[in-house]
Amino acid sequence: DAGVTQSPTHLIKTRGQQVTLRCSPISGHKSVSWYQQVLGQGPQFIFQYYEKEERGRGNFPDRFSARQFPNYSSELNVNALLLGDSALYLCASTLTLYEQYFGPGTRLTVT
């Protein structure tokens, strides 16, 4: 079975622009979580979605938003990009409460 997939792999944006990142969970997984990992740090929780509903939100500004589609794929949107938004964005899918499977990530560079 395919693992978690994310697109794009890399992208470069300019300050003030908007970006959309995409994630497809493992087949059969209904929950998707998003994390931001700044270079040299551990990942930080942004959102969790389950069955298209937001189930959790981390300490991120309203510039960050997400949604989950009927096929359980998800998008993370970030508006008004700042230099500090440069990071690796990780998506994880979950079947049970106990295991999260991480995708390869999208590396965002804001210039």
Added chain:
Amino acid sequence: ELKVEQNPLFLSMQEGKNYTIYCNYSTTSDRLYWYRQDPGKSLESLFVLLSNGAVKQEGRLMASLDTKARLSTLHITAAVHDLSATYFCAGMYNNNDMRFGAGTRLTVKP
């Protein structure tokens, strides 16, 4: 609020030696996770520890959990170069917010 602290943050080992990475967490977490991350790559799940006294082993890595002390350890036995990576521990907060430590960057030298 759950806070997770790892030490050491940097670890340089010689091949064949043993060492332990420590993970302390600040409040109750009913699950403790260990992940491995290679440079520029995603997170690979190593262990999920679910109960006090849990011990899991895979190859040269062994993880344990002491919920009373709020401490998990990752023990490395007879290190080899292939174990060079960054290791993260994480606890689950509010059933959906996985809180990570800062990571331990392990380098195994010949």
